[in-house]
Amino acid sequence: MSLSLKNPEFLIERNYDRCINCQVCERQCANDSHYYDEEMDKMLSKDENCVNCQRCVTLCPANALSIRQYPLEYRKNSNWTGEMINNIYKQAESGGVLLTGMGNPTPKKIYWDHILLNASQVTNPSIDPLREPMELKTFLGRKPGKLEFDENGNPFPLPPQLELDTPIMFSAMSFGSISINACRSLARAATASGIMYNTGEGGLHQDLYQYKENTIVQVASGRFGVHQEYLEAGAAIEIKIGQGAKPGIGGHLPGEKVGDEVSRTRMIPLGTDALSPAPHHDIYSIEDLRQLIYALKEATDYTKPVSVKISAVHNVAAIATGIATAGADIISIDGYRGGTGAAPTLIRDNVGIPIELALAAVDERLRREGLRDQVSLVIGGTIRNSADIVKAIALGADTVYIASAALIAMGCHMCQKCYTGKCNWGIATQQPDLVKRLNPEIGEERLKNLIRGWSLEIKEMLGGMGINAIESLRGNRLMLRGIDLNERELAVLGIKHAGE
């Protein structure tokens, strides 16, 4: 096929009055979108290569660059949109599955934006967090129904708990899908902020064992890098059943990304594809899940909480009940807008349900079944700001997972090309020249700042509601009101409409 029907997605605009031919853009683009033409003594662009990651724009010292949507438009058609047409051209040329990265970008309803928070006026005082203590400390793990004492009157030890200084954790991202410098940034920032980060299913790089107090180690269907020392290195263990961006789908880390370090960490041969099966082949029922939960508890002497992560699907409330009865200490649920390093586009955009509805349904179901105290609830996919967190906790979550937000803090510009491995920001790549673009000292600093800023905002919002501890907000749906929601939606969310 000599003629491609694909058009460029983006247009690189260069202001030649400002361009100084320094070629920084050329050196920074892993997609070869810029080049210097000696004859013309000019920088030129190849628009067709541009993914709009804006690395060049950010680094251009002369502010000479901007990028916009390619202006070429098809004849107006609400059914056959340009994206649909371009996808067909792509597949007609490649014969392959459409791939993408990051979370679902389609314009479906974002329930967070239809929920409003309460604040105190007159009848109960609001609290100024700058003058009065405000508690964000959160404990994750099974809570006993009552305290029990031995014959000497000493309380029996509580089941293992994860202690967080603020109700935020970095969600699972494997070494392989992201670079070692991104992992280092997350691990160091989690340690400095008193929260957790999650290894994803890529095993734990030797350099990261030092952060084990703040590490959740994941056990997924591929079982990559899982061994005794790995399990012991985590403050908690998470069994990954599903991921919001691709429920029901396994993972595939292409062999090109399995270099020396990834191969050693994942315990697989150099250059081989790392295929995570869609299901765990030893888990076909809740009883099977229970066996794995207890196998992991046995292996770590019942010293660590065990979490089970699922994606938000239609039957999520019943599944969560099953997970709670299977003996999990934490359930984490990933909504359909959650991110990914690589997923089939149509799975990402069409499978699963919104996390807001899943969370409300699961919390409600667990309460009704009397199981809510036995498990902590962690949700993710996607939390975009501190208000989303406050709403999530009021809907019933114990804490939230953030990943896309953390990547954005480290420099991600949401170009959705993680799966190409050519991340110009040094995040979703294993290419050594790109990996070093993310200095983990800078990454750590930026992540710490984000967690600090969000925590301050959470305190402000709590104070406004007259609440001085995050514990008092948990499941407090009276602090929420809906707008632009129909009765079914309000019923599922378990909240009243504004004005009620």
Add this chain to the structure above:
Amino acid sequence: MKKVFAREEYCLGCKLCEVYCVTSHSRSKDVVKAHKSEEITPAVIIESGENLSFALQCRHCDDAPCVRACITGAMQKDPETGIVKYDENKCVGCWTCIMTCPYGAVKRDEYNRNIISKCDLCSETGEPACAANCPNNALVYKEQEEEGE
């Protein structure tokens, strides 16, 4: 004394340090004008090989060979700041300093004038522009004692 240290593990080889070096030594101090209407040779040297790069500039040696070698006294070590300074009005372009510099940190002028270009730690503005503007903190301006070169 404070010097600029390179951390090659974080150097992107983007050469922004060159751009800001030129700007810092320009009359206008404006990135665009400095490059479009002035002729300034950057004093940083970017060494790069396969997936390795770092920016090198004058080490401001205690017993600087270039100062000893300079036949006109254009190259002088400032006894107070420790900066090895260069006076282009006294320079005759004999290039002896270039030959004696053990680091290769002295360059000929790129616009064919009989002068050289070398780092003065931006003594005019006070803070080396290469380190201040490095996007990945691969250049740091700090006391030598903290860490070896």
